Amino acid sequence: MNLKQKMFIQFMIKNGAATTDQALSFCQDSVENFVELKLFIHEINREISKQNFKIGLTTCEVSNQDFVLWLNTKNDDVSKLQITYSTIELEYFHVLMQEILISEHRRITYATALNITSSLTSNFTRTNGQTVLKKWFAGQYFIKENSYVYLGSRLITEFTTYLKIQSPDQICKLCSELVFKGRICASCDSINHSYCLDKYLERQNNCPSCSEEWTEKDDGSLYTQNTVVTQESAESNDEDGDEEQGRPVRKNRSASQRK
Ligand SMILES: [Zn+2]
Ligand SMILES: [Zn+2]
Incomplete structure (x- = not known):
C-alpha cells in the first residue's frame, strides 16, 4: 500500500464518514x-478486506448526499462498536435503533431521542445523549433532518444483514436495498428510495x-416530500428538540422489550 492510500485510510478512520466532495479534496x-x-477506493479495499474493513460509497436517503464511509464488516451487531463507545452508549445506540425501527415512519423526534436517555439501565444524562448523538450524526450512524432522527447510511450499511432480518419489508422495489425513509405508493404500499x-x-x-x-x-409528515434540508441547517436549528413533540418514554423497560 502506498503512502497516499495509507493517508486516506487514516482520514477515513478519523472521520468515519465524509462527503464525496470532502474525500475528493482530501x-x-x-x-x-x-x-x-x-x-482508488477499490484498490484500498483489496488491501483492507482481510482485516474486515471496507470503504463504502453510498447515497444518504434522507439528505440525498453522497458519502464515503469507513465500514467495519466484521459481524453484524452493535458489539463491533465496542472499541469506540462505552457500554451505556452502546445501549443507547441499540435502543435508538429499535425505537426508529418500530416507529410508524421509521423516525423519532429529536426530543424523543433525548428522552430515551432516562430509560437506560444506568445513569446517562440528556447532555451525554446530546454529545454522543452529535458524534453519531457526524459519523452518519444517525441523521437528523428537521426535528426528526432517522437511521443513517453508515448504520444501514454496517448492519444490513441484521436490519434485513429485522425489517424484511423495508426493501426498495427498484434497487433491492434497505430503505427506511422512502416514498410509498398510495395504491400498493410498496416503498422505494x-x-x-x-x-x-x-x-x-x-x-x-x-x-x-x-x-x-x-x-403524515409535517414537511412536504420535496423539502430539501441540508444537514448543516438541520443541525443548527432546534438543537434541543421540540420538547412538546416528544412522547413520554416508557420507563423500566425490560431487557426483552429491547431485543
Ligand atoms: Zn432503491
Ligand atoms: Zn404501487
Missing part, C-alpha cells in the same frame, strides 16, 4: 474525479410494483 493529489476516486424513484419517474409515471399511475402516499 486526495486531490491522487485522484481528479469521482470515477478515479472509486478506483426517493433517489431511485426520481430516476425511474423520469422515464414513466407508473408505480414500479403495481403499475398504477404513481400517486404518493401521504406519510
Whole structure:
C-alpha cells in the first residue's frame, strides 16, 4: 500500500464518514474525479478486506448526499462498536435503533431521542445523549433532518444483514436495498428510495410494483416530500428538540422489550 492510500485510510478512520466532495479534496493529489476516486477506493479495499474493513460509497436517503464511509464488516451487531463507545452508549445506540425501527415512519423526534436517555439501565444524562448523538450524526450512524432522527447510511450499511432480518419489508422495489425513509405508493404500499424513484419517474409515471399511475402516499409528515434540508441547517436549528413533540418514554423497560 502506498503512502497516499495509507493517508486516506487514516482520514477515513478519523472521520468515519465524509462527503464525496470532502474525500475528493482530501486526495486531490491522487485522484481528479469521482470515477478515479472509486478506483482508488477499490484498490484500498483489496488491501483492507482481510482485516474486515471496507470503504463504502453510498447515497444518504434522507439528505440525498453522497458519502464515503469507513465500514467495519466484521459481524453484524452493535458489539463491533465496542472499541469506540462505552457500554451505556452502546445501549443507547441499540435502543435508538429499535425505537426508529418500530416507529410508524421509521423516525423519532429529536426530543424523543433525548428522552430515551432516562430509560437506560444506568445513569446517562440528556447532555451525554446530546454529545454522543452529535458524534453519531457526524459519523452518519444517525441523521437528523428537521426535528426528526432517522437511521443513517453508515448504520444501514454496517448492519444490513441484521436490519434485513429485522425489517424484511423495508426493501426498495427498484434497487433491492434497505430503505427506511422512502416514498410509498398510495395504491400498493410498496416503498422505494426517493433517489431511485426520481430516476425511474423520469422515464414513466407508473408505480414500479403495481403499475398504477404513481400517486404518493401521504406519510403524515409535517414537511412536504420535496423539502430539501441540508444537514448543516438541520443541525443548527432546534438543537434541543421540540420538547412538546416528544412522547413520554416508557420507563423500566425490560431487557426483552429491547431485543
Ligand atoms: Zn432503491
Ligand atoms: Zn404501487
